[in-house]
Amino acid sequence: MYALIKREIQDHIAYFVGAAIFSAVFIVISVSLTHSKGTEDPSIFAIGLGTPVATVVILGFCAMGANQMYTDKNRKISAFLSTLAVSRSRILLARIITGILAILTLLVPLAVTAVVLSHLSNPPIPMYPGMVLETFTISFLMAFACYCLGLLTGWNSSKITPTLGGIVLTCILVPLIFVKGFGVHIVVILVLFIIASLLRAWHTFMTTSL
């Protein structure tokens, strides 16, 4: 299993490097906003720069899932690996774990930065208790849901469906955060969505003939 995950990481190292770079970009934005002393409203700057970067990141996770499945579908990697002492379920599991690791590569440093910055600002009272946890939990779930969409759309022989389908479905799903906010409702919807997507991806992957 470890060897499979390692191999998946090696095959998709570009996504991990991208996640680390974007994480660094977000950290720089957060730190500079915290210490900005200009007269302009920093939230406008944050929204202006953060929105396109976040869009690229989310689409990137979808692309990662799609890339994993598309490569497998067309190069028959799992079919080849199944001839070895590896089951197909393990291949998919390793793939999903790799996706989660890539998302965490982006979000964990950001979450740590947010916690550190909130402690540094040293408010006399807990102003927004639980907000960091809620926002990062939902960001993780949304990124993982988009990754799952990539898994679903990537299992295709043509190039159009994984590319356009992934982008369109991601663009439909991500605004759910704007609609529902960071409350409990979106957690329930996203968890159910992820379970449903993984079940379908699993079923499709396991039932496809070698």
Next chain:
Amino acid sequence: MKPLINYPVKVFATGFVVLVLLSLPLLWIRSACETSLIEGMPRGAGYVSITPSRLVPPELENDPNVVSHSSVYGGRYTREPLSLGIADYFRTRKPGGRRSNVYLFESKGNWMYFDKKSGLIVHYYVDVPILPPIPQPGRINRPMQSVQLYIGPEGVSETQDKTLGRFIDPIINRRFDGERKLTLYDKKLRRFFKIDFNQRTIIKGPKLKKDDPHKPVQIGKLSKNTFLLNLSWQPPKIKATDEDKNEKGPPKPIIPTDDNRDAGPYLLVLDKSGRIDLLDKETLEFAGTAGRLPAPQTYFPSKDYVTPRDLLDYQVLPLALTTQFFKDPEMVRVAFGDPSYSPERSPFKVERKYLGMFAASVSRNGTAMALAVFDEKGREIKIYSKLTKQQRGRTTSVRSSKAVFFETPWAPVFTIGKSLAENLHPPILSVASYFTASAFEAASGHRALFFLPNSFIAMKGRDYRGNFAERFISGLWLILPSIILAIWLACRVSKDAVVFGLSENARLYWIIGTIAFGLTAYIAYRLTRLKITLVTCQNCGKMRRPDMAKCHRCKSDWHVPELIPPAWRVLNGTEQVPEDSAADAEETVAE
């Protein structure tokens, strides 16, 4: 390879993914249509006013010098994006917000919050002494210092102490005045408390009995969403006199009017049922009913009594008359509201008289408003938002909730667009919306994904006219296109299921599922259908599945021509036919 997940699980998983991904674009379409409808409504239909306001004493209202009578005005802003969940999340969690435990945060030197862990309210402030220091009975004069107080139901202390007790679910009067007094109600302890920060005392009100119908949800400043509704009151105005040296200036209020509009000796308490009660500030006991939240006239008439959850927004404005008596017997100051005064010129006696209150509300979908005036005895005068228009030389008025859908330019287009988007929603969820029409909080209805409390069928669900059967059939009539679409799609699924050889049971489930979930089920069916190439049956000539032993149309077996090995062999050089094989071949042909 044997699948680990069976077919129904795959179908449900696919169905849910499709439902989410289909519901989101439909939500945006509905939202765009609703916003366009409200934005397109003329300004005249978006406000209500009452002139004169009827709460001002006649001697002031009918004064001969009055040039404009008192009036109360309620106007609705159209800020649809604020109903989005992300805006609501941050707005309600910021200090002072509905879901924030931070009641006050003016600076690092003045804040107050509820500490859930200890169950205490913590208040930090810089105690500024009154200059010049005037000794007042019962007042502790101290030099300027920062103070941090811990307040529990049993007392006030500078140190966190278990003897202070614990608040569990407090709601405070957000109209935190400069007197450093705070009234709060604990929903679990079921009693009111009055905190005096200067005296460092807490007064407990009587505990409400278990069978007491009062269930306060908000006290003091009664409003839901300050971004949507503007309620204001203007006192009677008189022409500026020569003494003012401003004769050409705008009219001035007949008596001074203070912005701090309190209910005099009372505090307004909003009940869960929508009733507004008067709480005596001194005894902390209920002193009567002030009125209730007015119910706007919706497109389909709904119940007259609304709760805070049923309204997108509401605001309540009390009116009181304050009379201040000073040591000079000729010096009496009368003012609307609760004016503050400097310590040097403090009155020796203050009389506060409650005159009544104004309450405005916005309907669940934001298309209608109501404004009500309640006098000091709770008697009501109510009006609704209307669109006034000229038609064939006559002035007619239409309810704003009706005008918004049909009377304004392009309104029919957006109304039909909204209706079509609702009809692409699964019929079973539309029917569920009918039954759960009033169950959801009004603001959350604007971001509903599966149940649609603002849909036409849900509006019909809140209609109180007629009997249940009539209402339900009318509701079904509103989603008739959705039902027709679902039946048509079910027919297509049924035909396709026959072609693909699904079992009778599977076909029945798919038909029921498609009628219930409409387009969602149809897309799910197409995505989960077997991806196999059909072949022509040699018996019936129809398409049959190659992976089944018998044709699912005519139940005939496969007619597989038996492969007969040739009776000849090509050997080196000459052809040799063995005798036994030639005989076998002949027998086979004969058979």
